[in-house]
Amino acid sequence: MQPQPNSHLLRHGRFSQTGRAYLITAVVHQRQPIFNDWKVGRLLVAELKRAHEHGWVNSIAWVIMPDHFHWLVQLEQCTLARLMQSIKSRSTLTINRKLNREGAFWQTGYHDRAIRDGEDLLPFARYIVANPLRAGLVEKIGDYPLWDACWL
Template identity: 30%
Template structure:
């Protein structure tokens, strides 16, 4: 059976998931996480992407990125991130071979409501996995920077986040309330199904 092609729609933000090869652990210590994030910052700037949200779990990553009108930008971005992390990991551990699955998954996001929902979904991953009891306690996601607990000069703010309130403090309060409700929402199942099947995340079909 032929593999389902990735769906990339120019101009829309995309939810991206890449897993370790055979679901193996990719990030084993702080240096692994830090190296990936430094490359995420570098390549987002070099390729003109926006990064709205991220979460690095031990054996997979979630990214929510905005792209230009170039459909090749996401493949180039992911190639650079994966390639550098593979070389870094293999050199550190004196090994060779793959550390990532051959194909990452993508899901274009067709509305601001689902964009903010995707950010929440991504940043709640460590809570859902039982690693922490609050999203802000996990150091390898965008959530601490989003709520002002950490300083980031490269994380981008979705327009849907800006629209939450008229001041930064109120926006943070609204978003914290949104994320602190960890109960499964109808949007969560839409997001999960869309990324699993490389389809659009949202309520409308995008041609």
């Protein structure tokens, strides 16, 4: 596995703050569209749900695209680094086992954007759940199986 150019810069200035909302994006290694199989995507959903149920985050909205995911969370009892290490390592194990494969599953690092205090979360959630529409995967969001938002 070759490191992504400048992936180390994603960590520069990263700060985890309890109670703050973050928009997180992680990409599958070599942008393989593994989540075209929605049953494989459900394995990742189980890990997102697990983090929410453990109280690490308050999960606000998420979408799993064929080769990446977006997740809007409010940090509770976890740092960004610990959260993403857990999500990526646990999902790698279960997905690789399901697909009978080995090796890297996720690209190195992840992108996060801290949401400012008082900033409305709804536009971020709408951006997330509309990804399948913008990508032309479906004509109605209700036809896409791998998304959710706390307002529904």
